Amino acid sequence: MEFTGPAVFTAVRTSTKRKTLSLIGLRSYLETEVVSKCLNNSVSVSAILENTVALVAFSLCAAIGLITVLRSMLSLMSSFTRHFLRAPYNHFQRYAKDKDSFVVVTGGSDGIGFEICDQMAEQGFNVCIISRTLAKIEIKLKELQVKYPKIQTKAVAFDFSKNAKISDYKEKIGDQLKDIDIAMLFLNAGHINIGNFHEMEDQEIQDSIMINSMQPVFTMKVLVDQMIER
Numbered sequence: 001m002e003f004t005g006p007a008v009f010t011a012v013r014t015s016t017k018r019k020t021l022s023l024i025g026l027r028s029y030l031e032t033e034v035v036s037k038c039l040n041n042s043v044s045v046s047a048i049l050e051n052t053v054a055l056v057a058f059s060l061c062a063a064i065g066l067i068t069v070l071r072s073m074l075s076l077m078s079s080f081t082r083h084f085l086r087a088p089y090n091h092f093q094r095y096a097k098d099k100d101s102f103v104v105v106t107g108g109s110d111g112i113g114f115e116i117c118d119q120m121a122e123q124g125f126n127v128c129i130i131s132r133t134l135a136k137i138e139i140k141l142k143e144l145q146v147k148y149p150k151i152q153t154k155a156v157a158f159d160f161s162k163n164a165k166i167s168d169y170k171e172k173i174g175d176q177l178k179d180i181d182i183a184m185l186f187l188n189a190g191h192i193n194i195g196n197f198h199e200m201e202d203q204e205i206q207d208s209i210m211i212n213s214m215q216p217v218f219t220m221k222v223l224v225d226q227m228i229e230r
């Protein structure tokens, strides 16, 4: 039985039945090649088989390598497009009702939270910051108002580590914000404990749980009804 290389590989792309046939063909092809090379060149069968296995293994590795490189290039290109070419996503267009809509940001007086406030104010949202230190919130809101004179601002001073009940959240956050249109709520305030758990003070662990775990759930709970209504 005579088989040529391309014929074998073309057959591989067809139906399952033909795939089985082509595999038999591939084997016969290899056997024919092996025998004829052995006869013609006195090369040992095992040497030729080793070469063939090495060739197949090399092709597989090359194919996997090529796919990996292509995937990395695609991901790099999409990240480049997202960060440098595409315009920022317009949350105001999508979520604001009108120019009176607010974003509410817990822990908005610093770090990531303040960056969120800045970017949302740039898009046209009014900004409400809920965090611990009133003086700090006021300084940051002033900064935003200088940069974006058209926006309204609101400050809510609330210590998440000192208020453990939903009723506290309702009274000091929910009731204060019940008349504004909340388009987006960022539950960003957080506290990171660094060090060995067994060396941490009880108070530190307690504060951390209250800020990181209770704050997002309780704040959401006291604001969710008015957000659903809108």
Ligand SMILES: NC(=O)c1ccc[n+]([C@@H]2O[C@H](COP(=O)([O-])OP(=O)(O)OC[C@H]3O[C@@H](n4cnc5c(N)ncnc54)[C@H](OP(=O)(O)O)[C@@H]3O)[C@@H](O)[C@H]2O)c1
Binding pocket: 106, 107, 108, 109, 110, 111, 112, 113, 130, 131, 132, 133, 136, 158, 159, 160, 161, 162, 188, 189, 190, 191, 192, 211
């Ligand atoms: N930065 C990072 O690399 C990183 C990495 C992973 C996750 N995060 C998370 O991202 C969030 C923001 O991080 P960040 O680095 O931007 O934080 P940050 O700069 O330390 O700012 C924290 C903000 O939360 C407020 N806050 C802290 N404790 C509070 C409390 N008990 N009650 C009320 N407000 C309180 C702070 O207000 P005061 O200044 O008035 O206290 C401040 O506005 C956190 O949840 C953090 O765990 C950050």
